[in-house]
Amino acid sequence: MNMLINDLTTLQIFQGINNEDADLICQSLKTSHFTAGQSILNEGECIQTLWIILRGECIVSRSSEASESHVLATLKAGDVFGEMSFVRTAPHSASIKSIGDVTACCYDRNDFLNLLKERPEAAWRVTSNIAAVLAERLRRMDTWVCDLVDRPNAMEHRDEWQSFRSAVYTNWTF
Amino acid sequence: MSSYESACHYFENAATVMDLSPNMKKLLLTPEREVKVQVAMKMDNGEIATFVGYRMQHNSARGPMKGGLRFHPEVDAQEVLALASLMTWKTAVVDIPYGGAKGGITVAPKSLSPNELELMTRKFVDELQDVIGPDKDIPAPDMGTNAQVMAWIVNQFEKYHGFNPACVTGKPLELHGADGREEATGRGVGLLTAAMLEKFGRSLKGTTVAIQGFGNVGSFAAEYVHAQGAKVVAISDISGGKYSAEGIDISAALNYVCDHRSLDGFPSEKQISNEELLTLDVDVLIPAALGGVLTHENAGEVRARYVVEAANGPITPDADRILQSKEIVVLPDILANAGGVTVSYFEWVQNRQYFKWDIERTRTELAKTLTASFEKMWDLATEKRIPLRTAAYLMGIGRVGRATVLAGI
Numbered sequence: 001m002n003m004l005i006n007d008l009t010t011l012q013i014f015q016g017i018n019n020e021d022a023d024l025i026c027q028s029l030k031t032s033h034f035t036a037g038q039s040i041l042n043e044g045e046c047i048q049t050l051w052i053i054l055r056g057e058c059i060v061s062r063s064s065e066a067s068e069s070h071v072l073a074t075l076k077a078g079d080v081f082g083e084m085s086f087v088r089t090a091p092h093s094a095s096i097k098s099i100g101d102v103t104a105c106c107y108d109r110n111d112f113l114n115l116l117k118e119r120p121e122a123a124w125r126v127t128s129n130i131a132a133v134l135a136e137r138l139r140r141m142d143t144w145v146c147d148l149v150d151r152p153n154a155m156e157h158r159d160e161w162q163s164f165r166s167a168v169y170t171n172w173t174f
Numbered sequence: 175m176s177s178y179e180s181a182c183h184y185f186e187n188a189a190t191v192m193d194l195s196p197n198m199k200k201l202l203l204t205p206e207r208e209v210k211v212q213v214a215m216k217m218d219n220g221e222i223a224t225f226v227g228y229r230m231q232h233n234s235a236r237g238p239m240k241g242g243l244r245f246h247p248e249v250d251a252q253e254v255l256a257l258a259s260l261m262t263w264k265t266a267v268v269d270i271p272y273g274g275a276k277g278g279i280t281v282a283p284k285s286l287s288p289n290e291l292e293l294m295t296r297k298f299v300d301e302l303q304d305v306i307g308p309d310k311d312i313p314a315p316d317m318g319t320n321a322q323v324m325a326w327i328v329n330q331f332e333k334y335h336g337f338n339p340a341c342v343t344g345k346p347l348e349l350h351g352a353d354g355r356e357e358a359t360g361r362g363v364g365l366l367t368a369a370m371l372e373k374f375g376r377s378l379k380g381t382t383v384a385i386q387g388f389g390n391v392g393s394f395a396a397e398y399v400h401a402q403g404a405k406v407v408a409i410s411d412i413s414g415g416k417y418s419a420e421g422i423d424i425s426a427a428l429n430y431v432c433d434h435r436s437l438d439g440f441p442s443e444k445q446i447s448n449e450e451l452l453t454l455d456v457d458v459l460i461p462a463a464l465g466g467v468l469t470h471e472n473a474g475e476v477r478a479r480y481v482v483e484a485a486n487g488p489i490t491p492d493a494d495r496i497l498q499s500k501e502i503v504v505l506p507d508i509l510a511n512a513g514g515v516t517v518s519y520f521e522w523v524q525n526r527q528y529f530k531w532d533i534e535r536t537r538t539e540l541a542k543t544l545t546a547s548f549e550k551m552w553d554l555a556t557e558k559r560i561p562l563r564t565a566a567y568l569m570g571i572g573r574v575g576r577a578t579v580l581a582g583i
């Protein structure tokens with residue numbers, strides 16, 4: 001299924017691209033459908049593809065040492081994922097799963113490299129839009145980190161109770 | 175500085191010495207429950223009056239909460255809360271099995287007729303009866319309330335819960351009150367003054383004393399120290415002060431106040447003002463009237479070697495620092511005037527046992543309790559080289575802390 005050029009240019013990631021270039025990009029986009037709970041992208045894999053959600057919602061999750069998985073965000077129509085591996089060859093930092101029925105299209109890095117050769121201005125626009133998405137996510141991450149630093153973790157809570165116990169027992173005689 | 179601020183200041187001092195974390199300080203300072211009620215009633219002239227009443231229940235880690243009820247025009251939520259937390263530390267300092275609370279109504283009781291006062295008290299109990307009680311929170315007399323008010327409270331409480339004399343203390347003797355409750359605070363001040371002097375190798379005998387306030391606390395303190403051989407050279411009340419270098423005849427003064435309701439006109443060698451009394455050249459100064467009488471302005475002029483805080487908070491934190499720098503020993507209020515709450519506890523014990531003690535037993539037990547607390551405080555202060563007040567707060571906070579640690583949260 002090829003998407004309409006008008007639809008494409010409304011997406012944040014392809015904003016500012018002229019109709020001719022959009023037509024070229026549309027031809028290389030591949031659309032896929034997913035049912036609820038399906039894995040679209042797995043943490044640790046390395047596929048250099050940029051995904052754009054056209055319909056439905058997905059969750060972004062990541063595993064940690066302490067727990068199996070943390071939900072980091074929910075993505076909706078118009079949001080992109082896979083952008084980190086797309087610009088820099090590295091395993092995916094998180095997994096993406098569909099919540100309900102999801103339609104998404106993907107843009108292969110090889111198609112992007114061709115675009116760069118043939119339409120450098122369009123490629124520059126896509127890159128700059130990806131940079132904007134990354135900047136926004138980094139900003140959100142900064143706030144998160146600050147909140148986590150401010151909030152004492154569970155380990156320190158136990159220490160606090162313990163040090164209170166020694167403050168009223170070990171150090172004093174009443 | 176408000177009473178709330180100075181309460182926080184002294185707590186903070188002790189908490190710093192104990193190295194408590196901000197979260198533990200918050201746990202200890204946050205009240206368990208704050209009750210604010212409307213007390214609406216029909217006045218004698220048919221008008222409808224609406225008063226605001228409070229009961230601040232600060233901490234029950236060590237037992238049912240205990241603290242006075244005051245009827246006073248300056249009663250407000252923050253002040254009552256500060257006093258409630260002081261009760262928590264105070265009951266812990268004397269190691270009686272209570273927590274801390276305080277309450278009151280914002281009202282000038284003298285503006286009410288006896289009927290109105292009774293009605294207001296009963297309406298207040300209607301609002302509070304489900305949060306107070308002998309195992310929950312036990313009120314007692316305070317500024318503007320007395321044994322009669324306590325009698326109304328018991329009677330109203332019993333309409334809901336049946337026979338229950340232990341639901342308040344400071345009751346009239348005829349209604350299960352304790353013999354020796356009235357003199358308890360003043361007597362405790364005297365006992366503790368003697369205990370403190372002993373640590374410095376002195377006794378009350380021949381010691382000169384000035385007492386500000388000749389009410390429920392000052393008069394009994396004067397009587398006690400006088401009986402033990404101290405020379406009370408100055409006394410005062412709202413009408414002013416009396417000074418006599420050879421010592422005032424305390425029993426004559428007590429009789430005079432009994433007949434005339436104040437010291438106004440009581441013959442003495444010299445008339446002095448309440449302010450002058452504070453800076454007299456005496457051994458022991460006992461402020462037993464209002465809070466905040468020794469401030470940064472007059473603390474530098476204090477000539478006494480020892481100051482016993484019989485009133486609540488007579489020394490502001492600024493003045494406290496000045497007295498400390500002059501090496502004047504201050505016996506802090508949270509122990510000095512704890513005789514009252516201690517005998518309140520004895521009253522509650524008697525009520526719960528349906529057994530009445532004679533006054534001698536009350537006096538013996540009071541002396542035992544206060545002396546033991548004083549010794550602990552003194553040892554802690556000496557061991558850690560800290561002022562008596564910080565030591566007393568440490569004891570209070572530490573004991574509440576231990577109960578909290580053992581019980582868990």
